[in-house]
Amino acid sequence: xxxxxxxxxxxxxxxxxxxxxxxxxxxxxxxxxxxxxxxxxxxxxxxxxxxxxxxxxxxxxxxxxxxxxxxxxxxxxxxxxxxxxxxxxxxxxxxxxxxxxxxxxxxxxxxxxxxxxxxxxxxxxxxxxxxxxxxxxxxxxxxxxxxxxxxxxxxxxxxxxxxxxxxxxxxxxxxxxxxxxxxxxxxxxxxxxxxxxxxxxxxxxxxxxxxxxxxxxxxxxxxxxxxxxxxxxxxxxxxxxxxxxxxxxxxxxxxxxxxxxxxxxxxxxxxxxxxxxxxxxxxxxxxxxxxxxxxxxxxxxxxxxxxxxxxxxxxxxxxxxxxxxxxxxxxxxxxxxxxxxxxxxxxxxxxxxxxxxxxxxxxxxxxxxxxxxxxxxxxxxxxxxxxxxxxxxxxxxxxxxxxxxxxxxxxxxxxxxxxxxxxxxxxxxxxxxxxxxxxxxxxxxxxxxxxxxxxxxxxxxxxxxxxxxxxxxxxxxxxxxxxxx
Amino acid sequence: xxxxxxxxxxxxxxxxxxxxxxxxxxxxxxxxxxxxxxxxxxxxxxxxxxxxxxxxxxxxxxxxxxxxxxxxxxxxxxxxxxxxxxxxxxxxxxxxx
Numbered sequence: 310x311x312x313x314x315x316x317x318x319x320x321x322x323x324x325x326x327x328x329x330x331x332x333x334x335x336x337x338x339x340x341x342x343x344x345x346x347x348x349x350x351x352x353x354x355x356x357x358x359x360x361x362x363x364x365x366x367x368x369x370x371x372x373x374x375x376x377x378x379x380x381x382x383x384x385x386x387x388x389x390x391x392x393x394x395x396x397x398x399x400x401x402x403x404x405x406x407x408x409x410x411x412x413x414x415x416x417x418x419x420x421x422x423x424x425x426x427x428x429x430x431x432x433x434x435x436x437x438x439x440x441x442x443x444x445x446x447x448x449x450x451x452x453x454x455x456x457x458x459x460x461x462x463x464x465x466x467x468x469x470x471x472x473x474x475x476x477x478x479x480x481x482x483x484x485x486x487x488x489x490x491x492x493x494x495x496x497x498x499x500x501x502x503x504x505x506x507x508x509x510x511x512x513x514x515x516x517x518x519x520x521x522x523x524x525x526x527x528x529x530x531x532x533x534x535x536x537x538x539x540x541x542x543x544x545x546x547x548x549x550x551x552x553x554x555x556x557x558x559x560x561x562x563x564x565x566x567x568x569x570x571x572x573x574x575x576x577x578x579x580x581x582x583x584x585x586x587x588x589x590x591x592x593x594x595x596x597x598x599x600x601x602x603x604x605x606x607x608x609x610x611x612x613x614x615x616x617x618x619x620x621x622x623x624x625x626x627x628x629x630x631x632x633x634x635x636x637x638x639x640x641x642x643x644x645x646x647x648x649x650x651x652x653x654x655x656x657x658x659x660x661x662x663x664x665x666x667x668x669x670x671x672x673x674x675x676x677x678x679x680x681x682x683x684x685x686x687x688x689x690x691x692x693x694x695x696x697x698x699x700x701x702x703x704x705x706x707x708x709x710x711x712x713x714x715x716x717x718x719x720x721x722x723x724x725x726x727x728x729x730x731x732x733x734x735x736x737x738x739x740x741x742x743x744x745x746x747x748x749x750x751x752x753x754x755x756x757x758x759x760x761x762x763x764x765x766x767x768x769x770x771x772x773x774x775x776x777x778x779x780x781x782x783x784x785x786x787x788x789x790x791x792x793x794x
Numbered sequence: 795x796x797x798x799x800x801x802x803x804x805x806x807x808x809x810x811x812x813x814x815x816x817x818x819x820x821x822x823x824x825x826x827x828x829x830x831x832x833x834x835x836x837x838x839x840x841x842x843x844x845x846x847x848x849x850x851x852x853x854x855x856x857x858x859x860x861x862x863x864x865x866x867x868x869x870x871x872x873x874x875x876x877x878x879x880x881x882x883x884x885x886x887x888x889x890x891x
Contacts, residue, residue, distance in 0.1 A: 407875070408875055409874070409875065411867065411871045411874055411875070504851050504852060505851075505852050505854075518849060518850050518851070544859060547854075547857035547859075548850070548852070548854070548857075550852055550854070610840075612836075613836065613837055613840065615833075616833055616834040616835075616836055616837050617837065619830060619833075619834065620834055620837075627811060631811075631812075634812075635877065636876070636877075636884060636886055637872075637875070637876055637884065638875035638876060638877075639875070639877070640877070641877035641878065645887055646887070647887055647888075647889070648886055648887050648889045649812070650814075650887075651886070651887055652812040653809075653812050653813060653814040654814050656811075656812055656813050656814070657813050657814035657815065660813070665813055665815075665823070666823060666826060666827065666830075668811045668813065669804065669807050669808060669811055669813070669823060669827060670827055670830060670831075672807045672810050672811040673799065673803070673807045673827065673831070676807065676810065683831075683834065685847055686837050686838070686842060687834075687837060688847030688848055688849055689842035689845040689846070689847050689848075690837050690840060690842060691847070691848040692845050692846055692847065692848040693840065693842070693845065695848055695851060727826055727829075727830060728829060728830065728833060742851075743851065744851030744852065768851075768852075
């Protein structure tokens, strides 16, 4: 048994009873990484010396009876697009191969206050653009349940490291499904919070109106604890929302009597594999038994979400990624003849194909003559998609459906066809466009590969999501199954 | 059917985005971008007359703060990640003929 089979609450009890030390927890992490990460390849950078030093300090505090932080001593992995002071941050891109941030993301400051221990930086699709983590410049992360399949993406390293027991939990980021989809593929719990719930300061921007950082954990309760630690308004991010942060663990009772669930027919329709559909229908039976009711509803503009998303996210990305110029930081090409030539060569040599494709798509959609037809049109459709959710939430507490249309696919299967690859995200993208929160929790298996149940809530109502997710988790045992590595 | 985007337009867009591309890449990206843009044209099925565009989901505008000066970065920090620097200044290719 791994120490990481315990919840945060249980680990804190073990720490308090002096049955386990913080150093034990950190060593558990690195030992497991040494044992399995040559197979899983979740980590891009490790921070072992610092982590062990911090563990020592925390152990001294523990002995002195000063266990203060809400996540005291808990080993965490960080997606490599969240900047960490003095610890290399690459976004899994060649262009940031030697980039060592001079400041911490706000979430890292919050984790510091909560007294977690950073184990290392986790692999991802380059600049979070992708659904399989195959777009990393450094390595291909494997799904711990089947090493021939992808872990999902873009937070593939974040989900795989938790599933493989390399860390207790991790942070990912989600622009169109990048936390929920890999969480579903790897059989762990991943939440995309409401847009604005968490500061994006220090999250390397992909699509600023859609990006959110969020927690990936082994169980719902730990997910709520981790979200609690990183939530709240931040003067460094003017899009972080000035709303109260409730106690996210409050609804974790298992009681969902009278709860009203909406099931969009578009989420169980064409393109959704039978095993996936059946697992969701089974899950609904479980929720019904627990006292909830469900009805079929429609989110009529769902089919337009994918096109809307690619136009908007690529447009925003083309602007955000213009900062990589080979001048102030990042990769610089040799032998440039002029300043413009330096920009062009540095970017051409530093970015991978998917990133270039999206920068060009975005530049096109924003360019004179096309702006109204593509960018502005997509913004208007976004309004319709957002309204679909508002209409449903007038009558229902949460929306439930699958996280992904299929389980994890084989490595290399979709790399040559961007549109097929993009289709993995059809059930997660609308949530980002509407800005509402969504979680993926394990809800079954298909040929040994995990499946995810997606639960979507109203703006700033992560509490209801956790309530349903927890009740479902307590009534099932999917989350207790572990991959053998 | 006519392409949504030509090879010449791909080269133009790459230039705007400051990306050097080869002839071979221009051809490959032309095909892929054409497919993605054709796919995106399904949005034209929707009548969006009179619909307000959404650029941001939260109802927030002009978030203000007090204009209080704070300490800036040190020169060492500024040049720390610069690929080429000398005497506290970042080096770039000559920009004046």
